[in-house]
Amino acid sequence: MTRQLHLGLFIQETGHHIAGWREPGAAADAARSFRSQVELAQLAEAACFDLVFIQDSYAMRGANDVDALQHSARAIHWDPLTALAALAMVTERIGLIGTATTTYNEPYSVARSFASLDHISAGRAGWNLVTSNNEAEALNFSRDSHAVHSDRYARAAEFLQVVKGLWDTWEDDAFLQNKATGQFFDPGKLHVLDHKGEHFAVKGPLTQARPPQGHPVLVQAGSSAAGKQLGATTADVIFTAQQRLADAQGFYADMKRLAAAAGRDPAQLLIMPGLLPVVAGTQEAAEEKFRQLQALVLPKVGLATLATTLGEVDLSGYDLDGPLPELPPANGPQSRRQLLVDMARRDNLSIRQLYERVVGARGHLTVVGTPAQVADVMQQWLEEGAADGFNIMPAHLPVGLADFTEQVVPELQRRGLFRRRYEGHTLREHLGLARPAHPHGR
Template identity: 50%
Template sequence: MTRKKDMKLGLLLNAVGFHIGAWRHPDARPDLASKLSRYIEITRTAERGKFDLVFLADSAAMHHSHNYEVMAKMSPFYQMEPVSLLSALAPVTQHIGLVGSITTTYNEPFHIARKMATLDHVSDGRAGWNLVTSANQAEAHNFSRDAHMDHADRYGRAVEVAHIVRGLWDSWEDDALVLNKQTGQYFDLAKMHPLNHKGERFSVRGPLNVFRSPQGHPVVAQAGSSEPGKELAAETADIVFTQQLTLSDGKAFYADLKGRMAKFGRETDQMKILPGVVPFVGDSAEEAQADFLMMQDLILPEVGLALLRELLGGVDLSGYDLDGPMPELTDSNAGKGRLKNMTELAKRENLTIRQLYQHAAGSRGHWTLKGTPKMIADTLEEWIEQEAADGFVIIPPYLPGTIDRFVDKVVPELQRRGIFRQDYTGQTLREHLGLKRP
């Protein structure tokens, strides 16, 4: 009998929820969005559910800054700086991985390597870096630029940053520390390795002034779905967060990305592909659907349209008939994979602009799954069995209700089927994910 695959689960960490109207939900507490206690509560719930990790997304600018009047009606999706917040969560949790985004476009590689190595020490080996190249074009204006760096240039920079960061993490061998008080030798000089990198964009000597971290390298996550993004992921990523809306698309993406790994000398089980899922869990299908429709009613039209503009890389659709079809869109300097997913969805399901922004406002382009715990478990299990995913990033539409229901109702169903852990068996995030230590 073939052993069932172990499903991996991550939680997209947010204080009020992912849905654009989450802060307006009757049970929402948007006043707690900047309170550490709220993040502790949600992270501990995920740890109670034996999740592999929590994932904190980030942007170095306010979203929708092209329209302050619209922005004033939205809860800022990104609140606090990820590494600082995750460092505060480390001592109040024991097992769950702590993954945060740091952009390669507006950070120096030494900064990234040092912050993530420190988080790995602080958390006893539970740190992960989500390598992003910044899709939010407003970030440029906060870093002395008039415009966002071109997509190809962002990925060229990201490749070099990734190589430097990994090189800096290898500055010290595991047993470099001698700590001999009698001879006065602190470390073995032969086991220190300055990087001496001189590349197209960076010159970094090293070594890193943080000793080798518990995992060797913190786990590296990536989310790009464009051709450069997939190449970068195949070479560097331990985890890939992705947006796939159908089983066939998930299978194609999975096979494509895993198929690129061999040319980088990597084994396919050393990358975990985790599509995002926005779950609405009910005791009946009707209850789940009612919960979904209640959330959709909280979307203000001007907010939904502004969100769609951002997801499409700055394309302004306000001059079009909102109840008419989507225009043909071919290119964007933001996230190309997201543009492709959104336009293909509109065409496949014959959605109007209004219907597309209603979809986007609820899921930001991710897959929305509605139903009973059994229905949701059936679907997730099918994706694992069909090699469309190694697991999923659960994206609660509003908090805390939707993560509580997933942990209390869906997780036990997955455990009963033998496809999700009953308890943690390791300490580090790499151990949770079944990844080798570099």
């Protein structure tokens, strides 16, 4: 049987292209109108996507450059857990992935929230674990500075250990609910964590039953050395930015190798790069569609987007048509910053040319072409060891998603590369991931 792709919808406000909100068919109020989010989730579910994915940040990116920010739809966004709990009520099968940082949260709160979402959605929840690469978040949590990269990952590793321990507070059959005897639960199947570590002291127990999936699906997106190690040892899904097939193949092989070295089955770690598709009936029409989107980008917005993606670097004093300067050290995004720097040096890009590549997909793969051409790229990456699936990042919403579901998904189905109907009900079942056994289960 042909191996099939996994597909996620990465929802970002009005779309991933920084000027996508200005496209005539875009829902410019998508960050204020929840009806738009419902439409997107239901459209993705009708196409049998594995999941929808909502990112988060606890601070406005680029807030120091209000002159540029006022022209962007990035100023506001939904709280993922609130939005996903609501989406669980208007969907039935599609997985629901939300972002929660380990840098500005506490393990008990995160464990309870995602356990609750898994119950509310009947086993469709997933947690995108991040360590916060937005340095401005510190200022919203009574801190003067952002924790350094290595410390953030050390905290994240212990944070995750605590969360998993809390999810295993109760065995699956702990609740007897015996009305005749009056016994609600079996105390022998309650396990108090009583964690004491370098970063956290958490007694427990968790005031929520074990999640239907055992543990909600764990997604991790770090591609630095520390991020890769954390993902390989703990994650179910890796969300990564890859531009070229060879680089994606190298990352894929490395993550599978690291998973095997950690004693895991590499098939239980799925690699899903981001993909921004621009689709039309002909190559020329797709290129024109993309050109029109690019023409909507104001230079100051393009420059500000690049500066933010590089970690709030000040590029205002440099010639837009000159080369990217040597960048000072930063405590924000590491792997994405290096990807863009490498791209600029490799392709001899000016600052303007670099931001033109960034305003669409922030360093993720962009494919402009016919449905068959987009499907060709996806099939090649699947069959040549570069991806297990893709997180689809429509340039503008809902039109960009509709283009993909109406044109590319049928082409993938015709090739036997994507499902025509859901076979399972939980997100783990969609992704082919095993349900974690309880460590104390009998």
